[in-house]
Amino acid sequence: MFRTLRQLCAENWQWRRQVWNLAKIDLVKTYRGAALGKIWLFVKPAVYILVFWVALEFGLRSSSDVNGKPYLLWLSAGVFPWFFMSDMISTGSDVYRRYPYLVNRIKFPLSLISTFYTLSLLIIFSCMMGFTIVVCAICGIMPSVYLLQLPLVMAFMFVFWVSWSMALSPLSAISRDFSNLLKTLGTPFFWLSGILFDIGHWPRAARLVASFNPVTWVVQSVRDCFVYDRWFWADPESFLPFLAMLLVFVLLALHNYGRLYTEVPDVL
Amino acid sequence: MSSDLPANVTRMGEATVIRDEDASTPVAVSFDHVTKRYKLFRNDKQRLLGTFIRSVPYDTVNASNDLSFEVPRGSSLALLGDNGAGKSTALKMITGVCFPTSGTVEVHGRVSALLELSAGFDMKLSGMENIDMRCQLWGLSKGESEKLIPEIVEFSELGKYIDQPMRTYSSGMRARLGFAFASSIRPDILVVDEALSVGDRKFAAKCKSRVRSIIAKENVTVLFVTHSTAMAKEFCEQGIVIQKGRAMFSGGIEDAIAYYTAS
Numbered sequence: 001m002f003r004t005l006r007q008l009c010a011e012n013w014q015w016r017r018q019v020w021n022l023a024k025i026d027l028v029k030t031y032r033g034a035a036l037g038k039i040w041l042f043v044k045p046a047v048y049i050l051v052f053w054v055a056l057e058f059g060l061r062s063s064s065d066v067n068g069k070p071y072l073l074w075l076s077a078g079v080f081p082w083f084f085m086s087d088m089i090s091t092g093s094d095v096y097r098r099y100p101y102l103v104n105r106i107k108f109p110l111s112l113i114s115t116f117y118t119l120s121l122l123i124i125f126s127c128m129m130g131f132t133i134v135v136c137a138i139c140g141i142m143p144s145v146y147l148l149q150l151p152l153v154m155a156f157m158f159v160f161w162v163s164w165s166m167a168l169s170p171l172s173a174i175s176r177d178f179s180n181l182l183k184t185l186g187t188p189f190f191w192l193s194g195i196l197f198d199i200g201h202w203p204r205a206a207r208l209v210a211s212f213n214p215v216t217w218v219v220q221s222v223r224d225c226f227v228y229d230r231w232f233w234a235d236p237e238s239f240l241p242f243l244a245m246l247l248v249f250v251l252l253a254l255h256n257y258g259r260l261y262t263e264v265p266d267v268l
Numbered sequence: 269m270s271s272d273l274p275a276n277v278t279r280m281g282e283a284t285v286i287r288d289e290d291a292s293t294p295v296a297v298s299f300d301h302v303t304k305r306y307k308l309f310r311n312d313k314q315r316l317l318g319t320f321i322r323s324v325p326y327d328t329v330n331a332s333n334d335l336s337f338e339v340p341r342g343s344s345l346a347l348l349g350d351n352g353a354g355k356s357t358a359l360k361m362i363t364g365v366c367f368p369t370s371g372t373v374e375v376h377g378r379v380s381a382l383l384e385l386s387a388g389f390d391m392k393l394s395g396m397e398n399i400d401m402r403c404q405l406w407g408l409s410k411g412e413s414e415k416l417i418p419e420i421v422e423f424s425e426l427g428k429y430i431d432q433p434m435r436t437y438s439s440g441m442r443a444r445l446g447f448a449f450a451s452s453i454r455p456d457i458l459v460v461d462e463a464l465s466v467g468d469r470k471f472a473a474k475c476k477s478r479v480r481s482i483i484a485k486e487n488v489t490v491l492f493v494t495h496s497t498a499m500a501k502e503f504c505e506q507g508i509v510i511q512k513g514r515a516m517f518s519g520g521i522e523d524a525i526a527y528y529t530a531s
Contacts, residue, residue, distance in 0.1 A: 017404070018404055018405055018407075021401070021404050022401070022404075025390075025393070025397070025401055028393070028397065029390065029392050029393060099390075101388045101389065101390065103365075104360075104365050104366070105365065105388035106365070106388050106402075106405060107363055107364035107365055107379070108405065171316065171319070174312070174315050174316055174319060175312045175313065175315060175316035176312055177312060177313060177316065178316060259319075260319065262280055262366075262367040263319075265360075265365055265366045265367075266306060266307075266366060267315065
């Protein structure tokens with residue numbers, strides 16, 4: 001396992017320039033073939049937020065200011081990270097099928113596919129975060145000192161979701177059933193987290209389940225930066241379960257990747 | 269689990285792969301008792317179970333079976349064999365996209381492969397973006413690829429199409445671009461897989477003369493995979509006959525062809 005870890009680090013370091021370039025190429029690929037190109041990067045999340053806002057404001061009447069910040073900011077700080085994570089849950093867990101020619105046509109270390117795909121999604125996420133900060137500043141909500149932890153939160157997100165992708169992609173490549181299962185999991189991941197509701201009011205058992213959902217921690221710590229004004233490690237009840245899941249997925253990634261990476265080109 | 273292996277050696281179970289970019293060794297490629305075993309499961313579900321439970325039944329096929337041969341640096345060598353003899357599997361192991369089950373594969377120098385020419389491109393990207401990406405993956409610096417790209421585009425004769433998405437290309441156009449790229453990047457070892465009949469007669473002739481000029485260079489090792497004996501005779505000095513995953517004969521090209529046609 002340590003050998004796999006060392007191999008992964010060495011590969012990623014050796015190919016770092018290519019990883020960066022491929023992340024940019026992935027962005028081009030996603031927004032290619034549309035006349036408006038980059039505009040879609042912002043239109044899709046804007047529509048999403050608008051729909052949620054309308055539904056919650058007028059339909060469920062559950063919107064009110066949170067910690068003195070507008071409800072819309074609270075919502076955006078939950079939905080923007082969800083875009084990143086929903087792509088990681090569906091496509092990120094089956095990333096070898098997105099780049100079959102890198103698996104069995106060109107000599108290319110498989111682990112890098114997970115890295116650069118996550119990186120490209122993280123670039124989009126950073127753009128959205130930058131956009132949020134600017135809009136807040138225009139509306140008179142100045143960034144607080146707690147925004148400084150955002151890069152750290154993103155680093156945690158990166159490590160967790162790269163491990164997620166490395167742990168599950170080999171299995172998805174081997175079996176279509178497995179990749180379909182993960183795509184189906186997107187919905188429970190969304191609803192069993194605190195994206196649309198504050199899980200603080202949930203019964204204790206439900207809260208415990210939600211706290212082991214990595215989506216919950218990510219959403220909550222992004223909100224810590226923008227809305228709640230506190231450090232994410234100040235709430236061990238949500239941070240420790242996330243750390244446990246992180247450890248599980250890192251170990252799973254090392255185990256699955258180390259055992260299966262020679263088999264993936266044979267089956268894809 | 270020895271941790272003091274040199275950086276160019278990878279061990280996988282019973283298999284060892286030695287791979288570096290040192291193009292000065294006298295042997296460019298060597299296979300030592302290499303076996304590649306494919307596991308055939310009844311369906312995907314069984315395959316997934318098989319990764320967790322050892323007792324799930326499966327068939328095996330040895331695409332390479334105790335295969336041993338050596339390719340000296342600077343030579344041009346033909347791998348002769350019928351369909352299904354295990355030529356393509358051997359080539360995939362040389363290029364590094366698939367891994368042996370047991371034995372030792374040794375490759376010294378950078379490999380460029382003309383395998384299934386239209387593959388290895390992203391259909392969503394344009395021809396130019398694809399070439400740019402492949403140059404980066406090959407490890408060229410920005411300056412080097414800027415010099416090389418016009419050369420590749422000119423050779424492929426794609427003209428204005430180069431900025432169109434790959435998915436709109438005909439198979440001939442893809443193959444032309446594939447050949448232009450793989451033959452332009454100056455590899456130490458060039459692998460050619462039935463690729464010289466690309467496009468029309470004029471382009472095929474151009475390809476042949478390009479390969480001939482690569483062979484003429486010292487230090488470039490060229491591996492041909494073919495069942496066309498005429499092609500092998502035209503380009504190669506040496507030949508290896510592969511049957512059922514084993515190297516049955518190794519020697520001069522005339523003798524190899526004689527052995528292959530007699531068997």
